[in-house]
Amino acid sequence: MIGQEALSSEQTARALVERIESLVTEPVSLMEVCGTHTVAISRFGLRSMLPADLRLLSGPGCPVCVTPLIEIDRAIAVARTPGVIVTTFGDMMRVPGSESSLEAERAEGADVRILYSSLEALEIAESQPASEVVFMGVGFETTSPTIAASVVEAERAGITNFSVLPFFKTVPVALDMLAALPGRALDGFICPGHVSAIIGSDAYKPVARDRNMPCVVIGFEPLDILGGLVMLLEQIRAIRDRSGHARVENQYSRAVTPEGNTAAQALLADVFDECDAEWREIGTISESGYEFSERYRSFDTRQRLTVNVPPPVGPTGCICGEIMLGLKLPTDCPLFAGRCTPRDPVGPCMVSTEGSCAAFYKYDRGEV
Amino acid sequence: MCLAVPGKVLEIDGDTARVDFGGITREANVVLVPDVAVDSYVLVHAGFAIQVLNEAEAEETLSLFRELAEALDDETKRGTE
Ligand code: SF4
Numbered sequence: 001m002i003g004q005e006a007l008s009s010e011q012t013a014r015a016l017v018e019r020i021e022s023l024v025t026e027p028v029s030l031m032e033v034c035g036t037h038t039v040a041i042s043r044f045g046l047r048s049m050l051p052a053d054l055r056l057l058s059g060p061g062c063p064v065c066v067t068p069l070i071e072i073d074r075a076i077a078v079a080r081t082p083g084v085i086v087t088t089f090g091d092m093m094r095v096p097g098s099e100s101s102l103e104a105e106r107a108e109g110a111d112v113r114i115l116y117s118s119l120e121a122l123e124i125a126e127s128q129p130a131s132e133v134v135f136m137g138v139g140f141e142t143t144s145p146t147i148a149a150s151v152v153e154a155e156r157a158g159i160t161n162f163s164v165l166p167f168f169k170t171v172p173v174a175l176d177m178l179a180a181l182p183g184r185a186l187d188g189f190i191c192p193g194h195v196s197a198i199i200g201s202d203a204y205k206p207v208a209r210d211r212n213m214p215c216v217v218i219g220f221e222p223l224d225i226l227g228g229l230v231m232l233l234e235q236i237r238a239i240r241d242r243s244g245h246a247r248v249e250n251q252y253s254r255a256v257t258p259e260g261n262t263a264a265q266a267l268l269a270d271v272f273d274e275c276d277a278e279w280r281e282i283g284t285i286s287e288s289g290y291e292f293s294e295r296y297r298s299f300d301t302r303q304r305l306t307v308n309v310p311p312p313v314g315p316t317g318c319i320c321g322e323i324m325l326g327l328k329l330p331t332d333c334p335l336f337a338g339r340c341t342p343r344d345p346v347g348p349c350m351v352s353t354e355g356s357c358a359a360f361y362k363y364d365r366g367e368v
Numbered sequence: 369m370c371l372a373v374p375g376k377v378l379e380i381d382g383d384t385a386r387v388d389f390g391g392i393t394r395e396a397n398v399v400l401v402p403d404v405a406v407d408s409y410v411l412v413h414a415g416f417a418i419q420v421l422n423e424a425e426a427e428e429t430l431s432l433f434r435e436l437a438e439a440l441d442d443e444t445k446r447g448t449e
Contacts, residue, residue, distance in 0.1 A: 012437040015439065034370055036370050116414065116415060117397075118414065118415070119415050120415075142370040142413055143370065143414055145418065146397075146413065146415065149400060149416060194371070194418065195370055197372070197418055224429075227433065251429070254425040254426035255422075261418060261419055264418065
């Protein structure tokens with residue numbers, strides 16, 4: 001099923017691009033709020049197929065990019081603690097802290113391991129009971145249930161030398177903040193497909209209704225994205241000619257239901273409480289993160305290890321914040337592709353494979 | 369980071385399923401998808417199945433795309449006649 005070839009048929013792509021061209025009669029700015037969309041749009045070269053008046057902006061959709069510098073420094077300080085094994089998804093390794101990175105610490109001898117799943121951290125904890133195994137809990141609602149499930153499993157199995165540094169963020173409140181920005185330049189949201197598989201498309205109803213912001217949940221194949229753009233542009237036209245209101249539509253209905261994955265939501269509610277969270281370069285957004293609930297608080301690394309984290313010193317000249325707010329494109333940054341490259345990154349958006357600067361560097365240079 | 373890959377469930381043993389990703393078989397934890405069944409398609413992220421894919425909806429999306437392509441094809445033909 002879901003024949004990949006049918007989802008990337010050239011004929012259909014042409015039909016969709018024609019529809020899009022007919023719908024873009026004046027400038028439109030849409031934001032994709034998912035790093036996986038950012039990469040897909042760049043990789044498939046969609047920007048070059050679309051009308052120049054249609055701007056696709058990257059939002060704060062890369063969980064690594066929105067992790068505050070002080071938390072990167074904290075992770076580094078934890079990695080320097082004797083007896084600690086730091087485990088993480090690969091994207092975190094090269095993010096520059098104030099004066100080091102997890103990768104640099106590993107080169108210096110720290111035990112830092114890249115994992116595919118938080119479950120592997122449990123295996124390490126079980127096989128090395130004398131070490132403290134810390135997992136970097138970075139991610140949106142797609143990832144947080146998998147880490148919550150690992151914590152529940154650790155409790156069930158009586159594993160006590162495993163903990164998580166919680167850097168979790170949640171998406172809908174952040175969208176509401178972006179939609180409410182004064183002088184907002186956005187006409188619609190390309191809502192994240194896999195976050196929505198967990199939280200459900202209904203989660204965007206308040207943003208659509210209260211901010212009159214079109215929201216379409218979109219899949220990741222080229223035709224999914226083009227088809228979803230048509231849905232967004234039709235809504236925007238209806239709003240502009242006053243024949244309709246913004247609403248939530250779901251292009252990715254094979255994976256996303258209105259109510260989402262209720263088993264995962266129940267697990268999230270059990271293991272975490274919502275908390276205010278700081279988004280790097282953006283600021284604190286209330287109720288946009290997760291902390292451990294009282295029952296699971298002992299799994300928070302900060303309850304178990306005390307590390308000294310000096311005030312962070314960030315890079316100068318990086319405009320990641322403005323890019324993530326949809327105000328600028330990576331190519332607007334004077335450091336882009338010169339002082340700042342994926343090999344020698346200045347800001348987090350150039351490090352993570354899903355960062356907008358990295359995606360632009362790899363696929364879109366010279367085209368914009 | 370929120371990348372999830374679709375695969376077909378071959379076998380379920382307790383909380384673990386064997387999932388076929390176009391020829392490559394890997395294990396995935398299924399605690400987040402209590403309704404999973406053998407032969408269904410799941411989205412796998414970070415070692416966990418996070419959703420069971422709905423085949424009827426997938427077909428619907430595909431037929432919508434096919435209609436569009438055919439409509440364009442008809443137009444092109446008419447244009448060249
Ligand atoms: S190009 Fe580099 S310095 Fe400029 S915004 Fe992107 S990550 Fe920051």
